[in-house]
Amino acid sequence: MDKILVLDFGGQYNQLIARRVREQHVFAEVVSYRNTGVEKIKEEGYSGIIFTGGPNSVYDEASPHFDPAVLDMGIPVLGICYGHQLMAYMAGGEICSAGSISEYGKVTLKVEKESPLTGQVPKESTVWMSHTDYVRTVPQGFTVSAVTDSCPCAAMECPEKKLYGVQFHPEVTHSEFGSRMLHNFIFDICGCKADWRMEDFLKESVASIREKVGDGRVLLALSGGVDSSVCAALIAEAIGKKLTCVFVDHGMMRKNEGDEVEAAFSKWDVDFMRVDAGEQFLSALKGVTEPERKRKIIGEEFIKVFEQVGKKIGSVDYLAQGTIYPDVIESGLGDAAVIKSHHNVGGLPAHVDFKEIIEPLRLLFKDEVRQLGRELGLPDYLTNRQPFPGPGLGIRVIGEVTKEKLDILREADAIFREEVGKAASEGLLPQAASQYFAVLTDTRSVGVMGDARTYGYTLALRSVTTDDFMTADWTRLPYEVLARAGSRIPNEVRSIGRVVYDITSKPPATVEWE
Numbered sequence: 147m148d149k150i151l152v153l154d155f156g157g158q159y160n161q162l163i164a165r166r167v168r169e170q171h172v173f174a175e176v177v178s179y180r181n182t183g184v185e186k187i188k189e190e191g192y193s194g195i196i197f198t199g200g201p202n203s204v205y206d207e208a209s210p211h212f213d214p215a216v217l218d219m220g221i222p223v224l225g226i227c228y229g230h231q232l233m234a235y236m237a238g239g240e241i242c243s244a245g246s247i248s249e250y251g252k253v254t255l256k257v258e259k260e261s262p263l264t265g266q267v268p269k270e271s272t273v274w275m276s277h278t279d280y281v282r283t284v285p286q287g288f289t290v291s292a293v294t295d296s297c298p299c300a301a302m303e304c305p306e307k308k309l310y311g312v313q314f315h316p317e318v319t320h321s322e323f324g325s326r327m328l329h330n331f332i333f334d335i336c337g338c339k340a341d342w343r344m345e346d347f348l349k350e351s352v353a354s355i356r357e358k359v360g361d362g363r364v365l366l367a368l369s370g371g372v373d374s375s376v377c378a379a380l381i382a383e384a385i386g387k388k389l390t391c392v393f394v395d396h397g398m399m400r401k402n403e404g405d406e407v408e409a410a411f412s413k414w415d416v417d418f419m420r421v422d423a424g425e426q427f428l429s430a431l432k433g434v435t436e437p438e439r440k441r442k443i444i445g446e447e448f449i450k451v452f453e454q455v456g457k458k459i460g461s462v463d464y465l466a467q468g469t470i471y472p473d474v475i476e477s478g479l480g481d482a483a484v485i486k487s488h489h490n491v492g493g494l495p496a497h498v499d500f501k502e503i504i505e506p507l508r509l510l511f512k513d514e515v516r517q518l519g520r521e522l523g524l525p526d527y528l529t530n531r532q533p534f535p536g537p538g539l540g541i542r543v544i545g546e547v548t549k550e551k552l553d554i555l556r557e558a559d560a561i562f563r564e565e566v567g568k569a570a571s572e573g574l575l576p577q578a579a580s581q582y583f584a585v586l587t588d589t590r591s592v593g594v595m596g597d598a599r600t601y602g603y604t605l606a607l608r609s610v611t612t613d614d615f616m617t618a619d620w621t622r623l624p625y626e627v628l629a630r631a632g633s634r635i636p637n638e639v640r641s642i643g644r645v646v647y648d649i650t651s652k653p654p655a656t657v658e659w660e
């Protein structure tokens with residue numbers, strides 16, 4: 147099997163690069179620059195290497211560097227963003243701070259010369275940039291192959307040594323021909339064959355779970371969402387009845403959700419258990435307003451419940467979670483910065499009373515998880531569900547979480563989801579709404595109803611369009627849909643006095659508000 151090494155220098159999109167490569171049926175793995183060297187790379191027999199982006203400047207002493215011998219191994223290298231600057235720096239080029247002309251977001255790429263990397267890419271196309279430094283002088287033997295209005299070296303190359311660098315991010319979907327350029331690199335420059343499939347991942351995962359668990363028992367944290375449901379099906383395929391699925395109703399689920407999850411999973415051929423722990427979670431969250439603290443408390447309470455259940459069942463060695471890659475990367479594991487502690491990763495306490503935590507989906511993205519679910523034969527209503535975060539409405543009630551606020555949010559959120567869902571099923575949305583929900587802010591505002599003054603909460607509606615949740619755009623919902631939600635919500639949920647729509651993409655915002 148041909149494989150590509152994604153050499154991780156700490157960027158936010160590193161796994162996304164691997165995902166884009168795997169999507170073209172070539173295996174790719176992300177390895178931190180700290181954990182490998184030229185010798186190891188040679189032993190592994192990679193067909194190509196991609197240097198990732200990173201938050202640093204190559205001239206910072208503390209910034210990641212690598213043995214320049216990697217450029218002379220004869221293995222094709224593609225540098226992206228920081229990786230592009232690092233390649234230029236290692237080969238003797240000059241890097242500069244772009245200062246006020248730094249580029250963030252969509253810009254027009256202009257291809258200046260024919261190159262194997264830009265085959266079938268038009269002379270002008272949109273790419274996604276996010277950088278403050280840029281390559282001012284390319285190293286000897288390199289030429290500039292593309293520019294933007296502000297960046298004199300948006301792409302450079304030395305085809306004789308199979309070295310290529312791009313300042314933009316071809317891995318994000320907003321780069322129009324990004325996948326094409328990665329395709330050109332993998333197949334035309336590295337000469338890979340497309341022979342890696344999700345069914346191989348499935349077979350390997352089943353075998354490795356069986357081997358690891360042996361005669362032990364596994365407790366699975368099931369929320370009813372896509373990730374934990376696919377995880378349940380995968381582990382059940384491997385070890386059958388040695389798996390117990392535990393659904394913890396933490397009192398912060400959406401309207402009717404607890405009962406729906408119970409109804410769906412009690413029909414499955416697995417051991418299913420529901421634990422009502424609403425009071426426990428709410429009392430742990432009393433008086434807490436800081437989002438990271440809330441996330442950590444929720445993560446800790448989850449583990450406490452699983453430990454209690456594990457003791458009750460007896461001889462449970464492993465806790466399984468449906469953690470996926472974005473949870474890992476945003477929680478700041480590896481070399482990336484902490485964005486938010488996803489309850490099942492950064493929110494975990496230091497000590498967990500299980501032999502090990504098993505996370506078979508840890509390397510996958512949402513759309514890969516859906517694909518795996520289909521491979522496992524899960525029904526569409528499960529594999530196509532929109533995601534719901536483990537901490538639930540706890541991170542959609544801004545500030546302190548109380549039962550009263552949760553009840554208000556549950557009602558308002560149900561109305562908004564009903565309106566968007568209806569419009570989607572009638573084919574009235576101009577683009578897919580990948581995830582839509584309401585957020586109860588802690589801002590109150592004055593209004594007037596029936597000649598009387600009101601002072602209600604402000605509710606924010608959020609809908610995003612994305613396929614990997616690493617970057618996302620706000621959905622252009624039809625005015626009619628927004629108008630219906632904006633009129634129904636304050637009328638049907640009296641504590642809400644004002645409704646606003648969130649028009650921020652990710653970045654700079656995140657999908658959830660906390």
Ligand code: XMP
Pocket residue numbers: 472473476486487488489490533534535536537581615652655656657658659
């Ligand atoms: P953000 O807010 O990080 O969200 O842009 C990206 C996706 O992840 C979901 N999300 C979570 N999922 N545990 C989860 O299981 C969490 O702690 C968590 N935080 C965010 C979010 O709903 C979106 O789909």
